[in-house]
Amino acid sequence: MIIRTELEPSRRIVHLVGRFDAHEAKAFRGVVHPLVTAEANVLHVDLAQVAFVDSTALSELVRLQKAARAVDGEVVLVDLSDPVRVILEITELAPLFTIEHTSTEAL
């Protein structure tokens, strides 16, 4: 999986590309989790090009959301790919996140 970050003064965005599974969890935690801080407590995660997520990947997103909530922030999931949308719906995890679509809300 490719992890690309855009750190702007007003917004922090992470773009993920590829399979997000247990093999990628360590890299995700190492790169993405430090981006959530008390000063920058809202993080956008672009999932448009994620082909697959497994339960470990979901737990990483949940862990990230908990970290953001702890500093009064949140993780915003942007442009869910179909596989991601389906798994979030099946597991009832979708309501835990704010989900945005760039067709209506520009990144």
Next chain:
Amino acid sequence: MTSSRQASQVNHPERTDAARPLSADAAIELLLTAASCDRLSPPRSTVAAHRAAAVVRGAIRDLESLQAALTEALVASQDRLLAMKTIAKVDFQGVASDEAIGLLLGRALALTDASAVLLLQADTVVDAAGDASAVEVCAEVARQAIAQGPGELLRTVAGDSAIVGSLDVDITTGWHVAYFRPTDRPFVTTDIPLVEAINSALGVLLAFNETHRREQVAATVAREHELASVLAQSVITDAPPTSATLDIFARTEPASLAGGDFYVFGQTNEAIWFAVGDVAGKGLPAAILMTRAVTTCRATFLSHRGRSVIDAYAQLEDELFDHLDDAGLFVTLVMGFVCEGSGTVSLVNAGHSPVVHVHDGIASAVPASLPPTGIVRHRVPALSTFTLRGDDCLVMGSDGLVEQADPAEAMFGYDRFDALCQRTHALPASRIGDSVFDAVAEFAAGTPASDDSTLVVVKHRGTAS
């Protein structure tokens, strides 16, 4: 012209039976003498001849210096080669051992003709060979030398009667070797190649030792990991409960030694409780939490004979939530019970999939009504209730089945899973289960499973006779 040629012939050295010069310098002197004796040569030619002689002498001196340097390099190279051959011939009797280090120190003592050789790690003497009574004094000399030149590979100290070397292999950082001789027999330049060769061999040996030690630690951890995995998996190897009216199939296949998938049953007076779950994550941490989930489920089943699935789930969540929250993990879980008499199923689904109810030949998913356990506390789940009649069945799998990839990286998928349940629902539970595992294996076509695979199938045979 004639008289000139005659004069030249008369004064030619080879024509005068003069002694053959013994050196280049003597030959030049002879030439200069001959040039000065030639009456036909003008004085200016004699001066030029002296200048030429000086140039030739300079060139000869340069050549002699070069020859000396080459000889010295050749000798040093041969010394180094001999030292390496000597070291290579040492029988270490099993490389990775402290005995091998001691053996090499002893050989270093003999090869360098030293009175003592010390191996130090940081400031501590780890091993020594030679004069035992001098170890402490020698060690202090070595420590001072290391402190004064911490970045140097070799230091000659104590009037050249000691050499203190640092081993430069990465894994042996902080290791030093010190060689000592009596002050009347100091080390000389030609000893250096041998010392370097011994230091190099010691460095390699220490690196082997360290690598061996790490491998032993890793092997110990692997053995303990394997044992822990076997113990973790043992909590779910129970066969499904037997019932006169219920036909139950259950199987779990971890993708590795330890997995996070589980199923668990509890039999009360007229009902069989069940739970099928998947702890997010991989390996031993997930397996350890899985064992906790299984034991909590069993305790919950025993304490909820009153058949309140929602209360049972609330108790389960209370027991597990903090552990899951601390670990940053969650459990997808479907739990409930089925009445042995009526075949009525009551269940709650906390983010688990696939859960399929085949009714009248039509498969439909039993959706989750709340997120997986361990994420949000005190959500009240919705209860799903239905009755198994005829060929109806309840199929509860894990994501390892539907997410199994084929060689082209396509997923088995939920649609294929539902269709398979629908196609096989009239079979006994065990044959439905086998069909699912077989179909997934066939689809995988050798592609390794990336996640655990778990399946529980429940059917109702009708009223017991």
